[in-house]
């Protein structure tokens with residue numbers, strides 16, 4: 424009680440404060456408030472309470488404490504036994520087995536959506552609750568369930584109405600809505616296991632004519648983490664976007680539904696040039712200037728439907744924290760050519776060579792004076808190099824001045840086995856190849872800084888455009904994004920991102936986390 428009174432007092436002071444800062448005649452207002460009788464009364468109560476608090480008074484009657492304890496327990500028992508007044512008449516003894524119990528549900532809408540969808544049984548004309556959105560108004564009431572037969576809404580019988588007419592009644596009802604429903608006798612238990620998924624495609628419910636209720640739909644884009652809370656419907660799941668998992672769920676297409684949508688779109692879309700180029704790799708292990716992403720795209724000759732469009736629409740993920748005895752996760756830096764990927768990688772290794780290391784590339788060129796096999800390069804014959812290509816041992820490889828160069832998965836593994844953190848800069852299309860349980864790669868996208876239009880020269884404009892292209896196609900694989908503005912700042916931030924990637928829980932595909940079979 425004492426703290427309650429203090430609270431009232433402090434809120435009065437706060438009110439006065441606000442009034443004074445707003446009103447030029449605040450002093451008069453303050454005077455009026457301070458001389459208000461209720462404030463004097465409150466102050467008196469407060470003084471008394473402070474006095475009693477100091478005196479720590481004991482109960483006047485010795486058994487008062489026991490009595491209050493008993494009263495509390497008796498109230499608890501009454502509630503627990505549903506011992507309410509007035510007592511309702513008992514139910515008649517002979518209720519037929521097939522008697523349908525009607526439930527009257529009263530919900531206060533308060534401008535929020537009902538959080539339920541309805542469907543019509545075409546054979547009988549009955550209107551049913553189709554689904555209840557997790558965390559929505561109907562769900563929080565725990566009184567409406569999928570399969571409940573809707574009889575009346577606000578006194579309007581709904582049997583025989585079209586769903587649109589029922590939705591119209593609901594939309595026009597404000598405040599309290601009264602439903603009469605016949606509960607679904609075979610109510611499925613709501614104990615769904617929560618599954619987390621990474622969206623590998625973009626989805627917009629407002630552009631999807633097949634969604635049962637676009638307002639209940641949830642838009643998402645590639646890379647978003649979704650907590651799927653209900654998969655009971657084969658076509659429409661319910662999910663929340665992480666990290667704010669407390670909000671109301673939304674409808675998203677199930678994986679099979681999205682796949683069939685993708686197939687439809689795939690057949691409608693024109694043939695696209697494949698963006699993958701086996702010969703594209705980065706400056707970190709080559710000596711010539713790489714052609715830009717855009718130019719490579721144009722020079723690409725293989726034409727095929729965009730296979731990415733048919734890839735799995737959701738990837739199930741789990742939180743993973745690397746156990747100290749396990750290899751470090753492979754760190755992949757990607758970005759547009761010239762954005763500074765190689766510079767950042769080199770600086771990081773130079774900064775701490777006992778922690779960070781790059782893989783040693785393979786080459787067919789001959790060894791030069793001062794070089795050591797396995798240090799600058801693994802010097803191999805052309806036959807061996809080609810054998811390795813055929814056996815998919817290279818992450819990236821290419822040719823320069825008649826000599827072959829490549830980064831092998833074995834070279835990456837070598838670094839990791841030595842207990843170091845392996846940092847590579849790779850072409851974006853190589854990410855998929857490296858996404859394995861063994862490497863558990865953590866992908867960092869390096870972005871150019873935003874430049875004002877007047878500061879933007881042709882170089883920056885192209886860098887920005889290429890970055891956008893890469894992001895648009897591969898962002899679902901990015902674990903982190905780093906803007907390379909000031910080199911030193913970017914390097915420090917990169918260090919901290921990598922530390923977090925290795926030492927803190929991160930979302931990885933569920934298949935990477937499973938124990939060895």
Ligand SMILES: Nc1ncnc2c1ncn2[C@@H]1O[C@H](COP(=O)(O)OP(=O)(O)OP(=O)(O)O)[C@@H](O)[C@H]1O
Pocket residue numbers: 705706707713758759760761762763764765766767848907908909910913
């Ligand atoms: N933040 C930065 N500020 C100024 N210069 C930078 C910055 N980052 C990188 N550079 C410089 O830009 C040039 C290109 O960088 P880098 O070689 O790392 O590009 P890249 O992204 O690896 O592209 P490529 O694979 O084509 O070489 C280098 O001269 C590098 O020193």
